Every structure is written in structure tokens, then in C-alpha cells.
Amino acid sequence: MEITVHFRYGAPPVINPLGTRFPANATVRPSYNISITLSSAVQNTTFVNVTTPAAGDWFIAAHLPEAAGRIEVKGFSTPCPYMFQADMFVLRLTDMPVLEPGVPMPQTIVSPAKPLHVKVFVPKHAAGMRFELRSCVTSEQKSCAVRVVLGSIMLPQSFQRIITCTGNVNCSLALDSPPWEKWLQIMLESLGAASANVSVEMVASFTACRPGSTSSFLNFSSLNQSQAGPRPGSAGAAGSSTLPTGASRNVSNKRSFCLQNQPVVREDLDVVSVRYRLLNGPSVPVHSISPTLLLLNLNTGMDSGGSLVVSLLLNKTSVSLGNATVVACVSAASPVLSLAATQNCSTAFFQGYPLSVSTSSAEAMLIVLYPQTDDWFLSLQLICPKGQGECNAAEAKVTVFAYLTPCFNDCGPYGQCSLLRRHGYLYAGCSCKAGWGGWSCTDDTKAQSVGAQNLATLLLTLSNLMFLPAIAVAIYRYYLVEASVYTYTMFFSTFYHACDQPGVAVMCIMDYDTLQYCDFLGSVVSIWVTILCMSRVKKILKYVLFVLGTLLIAMSLQLDRRGVWNMMGPCLFALVIMIAAWVYHGVKRRHCYPSSWKRWVFYLLPGITLAFIAISVYAFMETNENYYYTHSIWHVLVACSVAFLLPPRDKHKKPWAWSQKLTCRYQICQNDREELYAVT
Numbered sequence: 001m002e003i004t005v006h007f008r009y010g011a012p013p014v015i016n017p018l019g020t021r022f023p024a025n026a027t028v029r030p031s032y033n034i035s036i037t038l039s040s041a042v043q044n045t046t047f048v049n050v051t052t053p054a055a056g057d058w059f060i061a062a063h064l065p066e067a068a069g070r071i072e073v074k075g076f077s078t079p080c081p082y083m084f085q086a087d088m089f090v091l092r093l094t095d096m097p098v099l100e101p102g103v104p105m106p107q108t109i110v111s112p113a114k115p116l117h118v119k120v121f122v123p124k125h126a127a128g129m130r131f132e133l134r135s136c137v138t139s140e141q142k143s144c145a146v147r148v149v150l151g152s153i154m155l156p157q158s159f160q161r162i163i164t165c166t167g168n169v170n171c172s173l174a175l176d177s178p179p180w181e182k183w184l185q186i187m188l189e190s191l192g193a194a195s196a197n198v199s200v201e202m203v204a205s206f207t208a209c210r211p212g213s214t215s216s217f218l219n220f221s222s223l224n225q226s227q228a229g230p231r232p233g234s235a236g237a238a239g240s241s242t243l244p245t246g247a248s249r250n251v252s253n254k255r256s257f258c259l260q261n262q263p264v265v266r267e268d269l270d271v272v273s274v275r276y277r278l279l280n281g282p283s284v285p286v287h288s289i290s291p292t293l294l295l296l297n298l299n300t301g302m303d304s305g306g307s308l309v310v311s312l313l314l315n316k317t318s319v320s321l322g323n324a325t326v327v328a329c330v331s332a333a334s335p336v337l338s339l340a341a342t343q344n345c346s347t348a349f350f351q352g353y354p355l356s357v358s359t360s361s362a363e364a365m366l367i368v369l370y371p372q373t374d375d376w377f378l379s380l381q382l383i384c385p386k387g388q389g390e391c392n393a394a395e396a397k398v399t400v401f402a403y404l405t406p407c408f409n410d411c412g413p414y415g416q417c418s419l420l421r422r423h424g425y426l427y428a429g430c431s432c433k434a435g436w437g438g439w440s441c442t443d444d445t446k447a448q449s450v451g452a453q454n455l456a457t458l459l460l461t462l463s464n465l466m467f468l469p470a471i472a473v474a475i476y477r478y479y480l481v482e483a484s485v486y487t488y489t490m491f492f493s494t495f496y497h498a499c500d501q502p503g504v505a506v507m508c509i510m511d512y513d514t515l516q517y518c519d520f521l522g523s524v525v526s527i528w529v530t531i532l533c534m535s536r537v538k539k540i541l542k543y544v545l546f547v548l549g550t551l552l553i554a555m556s557l558q559l560d561r562r563g564v565w566n567m568m569g570p571c572l573f574a575l576v577i578m579i580a581a582w583v584y585h586g587v588k589r590r591h592c593y594p595s596s597w598k599r600w601v602f603y604l605l606p607g608i609t610l611a612f613i614a615i616s617v618y619a620f621m622e623t624n625e626n627y628y629y630t631h632s633i634w635h636v637l638v639a640c641s642v643a644f645l646l647p648p649r650d651k652h653k654k655p656w657a658w659s660q661k662l663t664c665r666y667q668i669c670q671n672d673r674e675e676l677y678a679v680t
Helices: 218-222 251-255 450-476 480-499 512-535 539-559 565-589 597-621 627-645 658-662
Strands: 002-009 032-037 058-063 105-109 116-122 126-138 145-150 161-166 171-176 182-190 198-208 211-213 259-262 264-270 273-278 283-286 292-298 307-314 325-332 353-358 363-369 374-383 396-405 415-422 425-432
Touching: 105 116, 105 182, 116 198, 126 145, 126 182, 145 171, 161 171, 182 198, 264 292, 273 292, 283 292, 283 374, 292 307, 292 396, 307 325, 307 353, 307 374, 325 363, 325 396, 353 363, 374 396, 450 480, 450 627, 480 512, 480 627, 512 539, 512 565, 512 627, 539 565, 597 627
Parallel strands: 211 259, 259 292
Antiparallel strands: 002 032, 002 058, 105 198, 116 182, 126 171, 126 198, 145 161, 145 182, 264 273, 273 396, 283 396, 292 374, 307 363, 307 396, 325 353, 325 374, 415 425
């Protein structure tokens, strides 16, 4: 069996093994995966080496190929379990040098086999970073050749930045929007001779971004960073000046800030359910000079199992320029601050998700499936096609709705959202029905129409009416207890299947679990009483077996409702009793029992044939696709076989002679003995 293993950093991998469609506006990036062939003979071991992995949570998901869809009876098939165990081996670096911003640090690369690792802390509000390598000298007085790798590996996509420095010329690398408040790993490898040492000098410098605030609630500037946006005046911001609102805002005052903060409060509603509320209202002002920034905190460690939904709505009356566009970008770890210059929605080590709204298309929505654990940022900026100069006095009002939900749109009308737990971690998923599929049950490729759903419900429910002939035969032959059991089975099987339907054609008269239990109980008890009735034992013994067997069947179903011995056990035990009774009657009469060939040809053989066909259909032919037809055939065959297998009534009894049953009066009472009045 070939299994597929997916790897992802920061959140569970978004996988699609069945090839179904994702909902509209959903972002899907293929996960990093490998295929492993598992065999029952040997234990396979596969190693995946990840050098310089990003710090944080890593997730692994493994799955088998698509199943055949057969409905197998528990106990009739041999399961083939595959065990998958993931072990992590970590080789840690100790005493890693720390590169301080603006301070040159000399280091020596001993050999190509031992690269040099350093790290630098990226402060908050860092707009850019410049790494410079200079004074490269080798011990053998040869030309320097050094490869520099900035960043860590983050699967499925890795945005490591690599430069190769040769000679004694200084080389540098500039990073836009490095990850805020994180350690950045830097690895230096020597590309020269194995015996040569390389001495280098490294310098890291940062460009600070001075944040402004459009909030009129100055008291909220001291909110905790996990609840509000970046505070004015922190991490290099000079002062906490607040810009006045309105179209008459001073342009020179706006130019002194590289971004405008909007305070956002995180409200935890439920498990993997968060709402972000803007303190200034749902509408935020967007300008062309500097981007408007919103912080969406998803760093609690339990937020990556849902879906992040960001919805933008442009107020068309707020834009003075008709052809202006509001460009937005959703990114993790650091915001995108260069929307006006490049309109590229990417940071130093992350590819963001772009959005845009305009007067022609005023709405935009983004769904990030399983967002990675981090601080997420929403950057918005006004872009004019003829240049930013004509947008200086313009202001756009954009309504922002952002929330984290377990399942987008609650999986729609044909799905159910479920919270799944694996090793203490919670994540959400949709369970689709009625042929619908996809991440949010929006793929209707194999969906059943309403007519097909109604047809399936009618087949499964009305097929139980075939028990009416069996009930009529039982009443006519005066088997009232058996007729009551068949009526019970027909009633609960009908309403259980009416409640068990996956589509819109559903009707539940009581709790689903109760209906299922009663359906299973009635089915097994019907077989039990039918075979005991065929055995023609004494009435007192038959009714004792009826009650005792029903109680034991009820207990067995409570222990394991779908166990194969719930039906096989009573059937085999009843068959043993029937065969023993028939042998007893045959020995006592000294001929085969039942002795009438018509009874065998016209009743017993057709009934046994129908029963065997029904068992074959039930055990070997049912699949998820043909369940509605095959299970309906099972209902019809079982009900018809019961009508054939019920033994005839005693000849000396009239089925509706109630006066004779109540009292003997002046008549001679008959001695009701089975061996004298048994019908052959």
C-alpha cells in the first residue's frame, strides 16, 4: 500500500487526496509531500532531512489512497491496518553567535564541512534589513568564495535568500519587511579549499518604520499587544502623534509616517472561533501616502486548525477618484509596506495573499485555510493609475470584516462541521453528505439531486411495506406474537431510514440513536422468532425462548451494535433448535419432517432461497453508491422469505374463532398437544 505523507510548518497541511474543489476565494498552496510504500512483510523507514528548520510547530499528515467504498459487514472481512509512526531527531546548535544591529562582528569559517551559524533579532516596525559581508580573507591568500543563506526552511514553501560572495569585494543583501520580533538565522558556508580558513566581517542594519495612528481613542494606546495593533511611539517611533481625520488632513503630517495603525481587539468566541473588532468601527480610512495596517493575532497555538476569513467592502461614495483602487495584502510575521511602489504582496520570507477593491468591484473576500500560527497583518493602500500624486487628497472608506471560523460557511447545507482531536491538538473539518465533497462541501461533481434524494428515501422506507404480507400471513395463521414483532420491525426500519438520509429528504420522529437501536433489535428478533416458529416446539417453550432470546439480543446490541454475532449467534442457535425439533418429530413419526413435498417445494425452498439471496446482497454487494437500491432489495427479500417460511396453522384451529378460544362452554375441550395436531 502506498501512503502519502505531507509536511507543513506552522499549521496542518491543506491536502486534497480526492481531487475535489475548494470553495471560491480560498487560497490553496500544495503541501510538501512524499510517497512511501508500506508492506506487511517488513517495516519501512524513511528519513526526511530538514536543515535549519524554522522554530515553531511542525505538522505531519499521512493518508491511504481512496477506499473502494464497499460496505462490509463487521466480522465478514479482514481489516488491514497500517501503522504509521513519526519520530523526530533534532541536532541542536549551541553557543550560536548573536549579531547585533549596526555592530560589525568578525568571525571565522573553519572549513566547508563546518558552516558558520549566526542569528540576529529583528525588532518590531522594521521596514527593511541590510546584511553586508566584508573584509573576506582566506588563510591561503586565495580568492574568497562564501555562500550566505538567510532565513529558515518553512515547508511547503521556503523563501530562503541566498547570495554568493566571491573575491575581496564587499557584498550585501537587502530584505524588505523582515519578520518582526523573531530571530533570523544566517548561515555562511565556505566554497573554497577544504583546508582553508575564511575570516569575514558581518554587519546587519535595519530601517525603522515610524507608525502613526488614526485612532481617536488615545486611551487604547496602552492595550496589550496581543489585543491591539502596534502602539504609537514604540520601537523607534518618534512620539505618538495622532493624525486628524477627514479630507483636510495635512499631507506633510501624513508623510512623516510609513504606516497608519488601526487598533484591533481579538474576541475569542469558542474553540477555533475568533472575531476581530475594530475600535474605530468596521470602516477604516485608506490613503495613498502610507498603508493602513491591521493586526490579526493568531499566535495562541490553537488557531491554526480553522479558516481565517477576511472580507473587504468599499464605500463607493468615499472615493473622490472614480478609477482608484484599494490594494490589500494579508501576510504573516510582518506586513507589506511597499504596496504603492511595487504592488507585490510578498515579504522577505512569506508570500502574502493579495486583495483589491474598486468602484467597479467593491467586494473582495479571502479564505486562508489552516493559517499558520503567527501574527497576521492586513495592509491596505490607495493606488491611482496615473500616479500617487493625484491621490494625495483622496481617502477611501473600506469596511473590514475579519474572523476565524472552524469551517467556512459552516460546511453549507450538505455538510457538518466537526472538531477533531489528535494528540491534544484541535482542528476542524467538514463531513459531507448526499454526494457533495470538497473542503467546505461545495463540490457538487457527484452530488445527488433533490429528486434522487427523494427516490432514495422512498426506496428505503416504502420497501419495508413488504412486511405487510408477512404480517397478514402471521395473523391469518394465528401467530400474533410473530406478527407483532414484524410490525415493530417494519415501523422502526421505515422511520430509521427516513431519519438516516444524508440529504434534505429527512424526517426524524425521535432521536436517531434510538431509531437505529430499535431497527437493529427488530431485525434480529424477527429472524429469531421466525426460525423458532418453524421449529414447532411446545408453546410454553417457544414463548420462553422468545422472551429470553430478545433480552439477550438487546444486551448484545448494547455491547456492540454492529457486531456480526448479533445476528449470526441467534440465527445459528435458532437453527440448532429447529433442526433438533425436526429430527425429533421425524424420528417419532418415522418419516421425514416436514413430510409434505408441497411444503418443501412451494414454501421452504423458495423461502430459504430468498433468505440466502438477501444475505448475499447484504454482506457482499452493498457499496456507498448503490446502498439505496441494494438495501431496499434486502428489505424486500427478507420480508418475502418470512412470508414463505412461516409454518401453516394447525388444521383443528380456526383463525378467528374467538368464542372457542375463550371458553369451552358445553363442548368437549380438546387436549392441545403439538405432536397430535402437527401439520405435515
